[in-house]
Amino acid sequence: MTRIADTFTQLQARGEVGLIPFITAGDPDMETTFALVHEMARQGADIIELGVPFSDPMADGPTLQRAAERALQHGTSLSHVFELVRRLRQSLTIPILLFGYYNPIWRYGGERFAADARQAGVDGVLCVDLPPEEAEELKRETDRHDLDMIFLLAPTSSLDRAQKVLARARGFIYYVAVTGVTGVRAALPADLSDMVRRIRAISPVPVGVGFGISSAEHAVQVAGVADAAIVGSAISQVIEQSLGRPDMVPRVGALIAELKTALRSIETPNDIGTTIAPPLQS
Amino acid sequence: MPKLPDKHGHFGFYGGRYVAETLMPALLELEEVYCQCRRDSTFKRELRALQREYIGRPTPLTFAARLTERLGGAKVYLKREDLCHTGAHKINNTIGQALLAKRMGKERLIAETGAGQHGVATATVAALLGFSCEVFMGCEDTVRQAPNVFRMRLLGATLREVASGSQTLKDAMNEALRDWITHVAHTFYVIGTVAGPHPYPMLVRDFQSVIGRETKKQIVQHEGRLPDYLIACVGGGSNAMGLFAPFLPETAIHMVAVEAGGLGAGQNAASMANGYAGVLHGSKTYVLQDETGQISATHSLAPGLDYPGVGPELSYWNDQQRIRCVTVQDAQAVEGMRLLAETEGIIPALESAHAVAYAATLVPQLPATAIVVINVSGRGDKDLQSVASFLGENAL
Numbered sequence: 001m002t003r004i005a006d007t008f009t010q011l012q013a014r015g016e017v018g019l020i021p022f023i024t025a026g027d028p029d030m031e032t033t034f035a036l037v038h039e040m041a042r043q044g045a046d047i048i049e050l051g052v053p054f055s056d057p058m059a060d061g062p063t064l065q066r067a068a069e070r071a072l073q074h075g076t077s078l079s080h081v082f083e084l085v086r087r088l089r090q091s092l093t094i095p096i097l098l099f100g101y102y103n104p105i106w107r108y109g110g111e112r113f114a115a116d117a118r119q120a121g122v123d124g125v126l127c128v129d130l131p132p133e134e135a136e137e138l139k140r141e142t143d144r145h146d147l148d149m150i151f152l153l154a155p156t157s158s159l160d161r162a163q164k165v166l167a168r169a170r171g172f173i174y175y176v177a178v179t180g181v182t183g184v185r186a187a188l189p190a191d192l193s194d195m196v197r198r199i200r201a202i203s204p205v206p207v208g209v210g211f212g213i214s215s216a217e218h219a220v221q222v223a224g225v226a227d228a229a230i231v232g233s234a235i236s237q238v239i240e241q242s243l244g245r246p247d248m249v250p251r252v253g254a255l256i257a258e259l260k261t262a263l264r265s266i267e268t269p270n271d272i273g274t275t276i277a278p279p280l281q282s
Numbered sequence: 283m284p285k286l287p288d289k290h291g292h293f294g295f296y297g298g299r300y301v302a303e304t305l306m307p308a309l310l311e312l313e314e315v316y317c318q319c320r321r322d323s324t325f326k327r328e329l330r331a332l333q334r335e336y337i338g339r340p341t342p343l344t345f346a347a348r349l350t351e352r353l354g355g356a357k358v359y360l361k362r363e364d365l366c367h368t369g370a371h372k373i374n375n376t377i378g379q380a381l382l383a384k385r386m387g388k389e390r391l392i393a394e395t396g397a398g399q400h401g402v403a404t405a406t407v408a409a410l411l412g413f414s415c416e417v418f419m420g421c422e423d424t425v426r427q428a429p430n431v432f433r434m435r436l437l438g439a440t441l442r443e444v445a446s447g448s449q450t451l452k453d454a455m456n457e458a459l460r461d462w463i464t465h466v467a468h469t470f471y472v473i474g475t476v477a478g479p480h481p482y483p484m485l486v487r488d489f490q491s492v493i494g495r496e497t498k499k500q501i502v503q504h505e506g507r508l509p510d511y512l513i514a515c516v517g518g519g520s521n522a523m524g525l526f527a528p529f530l531p532e533t534a535i536h537m538v539a540v541e542a543g544g545l546g547a548g549q550n551a552a553s554m555a556n557g558y559a560g561v562l563h564g565s566k567t568y569v570l571q572d573e574t575g576q577i578s579a580t581h582s583l584a585p586g587l588d589y590p591g592v593g594p595e596l597s598y599w600n601d602q603q604r605i606r607c608v609t610v611q612d613a614q615a616v617e618g619m620r621l622l623a624e625t626e627g628i629i630p631a632l633e634s635a636h637a638v639a640y641a642a643t644l645v646p647q648l649p650a651t652a653i654v655v656i657n658v659s660g661r662g663d664k665d666l667q668s669v670a671s672f673l674g675e676n677a678l
């Protein structure tokens with residue numbers, strides 16, 4: 001069992017919905033990222049999603065585009081991210097998931113990537129632009145090194161397609177809450193709960209929901225139906241607003257604490273911990 | 283010859299569909315609709331009628347007598363895509379895609395553009411067929427291709443200036459993809475070249491192949507035989523694939539893809555010559571990138587060539603050595619423009635001028651019996667301002 005699966009089992013045993021914060025590695029620098037990850041863990045993050053910056057992030061809105069630009073200004077690369085994870089692992093026990101685009105991984109080499117990621121202490125990888133159809137080559141390597149390759153489903157995915165994607169899922173499935181790019185939003189789609197319920201009913205793995213979750217209120221809305229809430233741009237916004245200020249780390253910590261408290265305040269989906277659906281026959 | 287792409291959209295090692303999950307259903311649907319349409323006689327009739335009555339096809343294959351004489355080698359013919367309505371080959375593709383969009387019941391077209399030619403061609407078909415239209419263009423390109431910005435607005439399109447990244451074609455395409463991800467339900471993304479995720483490289487090639495099919499007939503009428511060399515510039519590769527595709531089975535014919543050499547090392551847009559296999563904008567192909575996989579900044583005086591990737595099919599044929607890729611720098615391209623203007627009375631687009639400039643070095647080495655076809659992919663009116671400032675005010 002991987003550390004990610006383990007985390008979800010424990011969350012379910014406690015009747016809790018997970019909080020998965022996303023920050024871009026190297027934004028604004030690696031030392032700050034190191035401190036931010038520790039602070040987020042201390043304030044209740046269950047899994048850390050570390051963004052690997054890419055020059056052309058086609059699924060990201062302006063906030064995460066700027067975060068990646070800041071990280072790339074001083075040349076943040078995959079090797080640097082692995083170095084960071086190695087250091088984090090000396091004291092951090094919660095799972096770390098790398099989130100990024102395929103080209104930097106492809107250039108690094110799939111086999112070398114999987115080996116180095118595992119060795120550094122990474123638990124999973126999510127490539128936004130690597131749908132299952134193109135993922136076989138990398139998935140062979142990540143499977144071999146027991147890393148979870150996380151796939152996405154979106155509001156546009158048909159049920160038929162969802163079943164195909166779920167058949168390959170490991171760790172959890174990432175449900176994209178909005179038809180759109182990353183970024184904070186005033187409101188989540190009205191049919192979000194229905195969509196997540198439908199997917200969760202047939203999913204062999206837990207369902208995390210992300211893209212557009214911007215506030216404690218959103219997190220609560222998602223937590224009623226999902227196994228985890230994923231929050232990215234809202235955190236990057238706090239980082240951006242705190243650039244050059246000494247209190248960036250505690251401010252991010254306060255946001256995480258607020259989100260976690262909100263998540264703890266609500267009932268978990270009533271079937272949690274009892275009926276994670278069995279694997280689909282593909 | 284293998285049938286390309288395969289059913290997963292791969293050209294051998296290249297191509298594919300490297301996109302966010304949100305777009306996958308739309309790409310699968312587009313592939314299905316396209317595969318129906320290309321066998322559908324009503325669709326084909328409609329397309330042929332628009333090619334003839336609206337674009338003005340067939341475009342001539344002009345024997346370039348004075349250029350041939352000046353270069354003193356092979357006989358040179360020009361495929362006159364500059365005479366297409368809107369002034370470039372781009373409209374061959376936008377008409378086809380707009381007809382697909384109509385079939386799919388979409389209301390809104392979006393497009394990326396560098397030189398503005400694809401933006402103009404998309405705005406044009408949107409006006410013709412009654413779509414709303416938004417065009418994404420890098421801020422740097424809106425300045426250097428100002429006449430086309432005005433044309434798009436006059437045609438009723440909304441221009442979306444892109445200030446992110448290098449503010450050129452690559453960034454316009456990022457922004458168009460982001461818009462598509464957000465509005466995929468009612469929006470059709472008209473990609474302007476043989477790049478992007480499957481099925482775009484296939485369908486753009488097919489819509490542009492009218493160039494090569496006409497050339498094949500016309501050269502036989504002129505010369506009674508097929509040519510020895512085909513030369514085309516390559517940004518994403520649509521005018522090149524359009525000319526080359528129908529000739530691919532004729533293995534004796536040399537095909538030359540001319541990439542933008544810009545200002546030389548480190549400041550160019552020659553993806554096949556200087557890039558590495560990578561993944562950009564939805565397909566695996568040659569990409570200009572650094573050793574950590576970040577996409578490089580590019581430079582070319584020709585905005586339509588100023589792009590760090592290339593269509594996956596060109597990458598495939600390049601590896602197969604079926605096509606040969608060469609580079610031409612900014613200054614040579616401007617010379618190419620002047621050469622064609624002075625000898626034939628045709629001012630080519632800066633993009634097309636790259637093909638002319640390469641021909642000027644190749645043709646003198648060939649025997650008088652050889653036949654060369656240059657694809658004049660567009661006309662140069664849009665470039666006069668940037669050429670003038672490149673040369674300095676009094677240079678002409």
Ligand SMILES: Cc1ncc(COP(=O)(O)O)c(C=O)c1O
Nearest residue numbers: 399475517518519520521586660
């Ligand atoms: C006249 C002209 N030729 C060539 C190109 C390059 O595109 P492609 O390589 O797809 O033909 C452009 C692109 O804008 C163009 O406007």
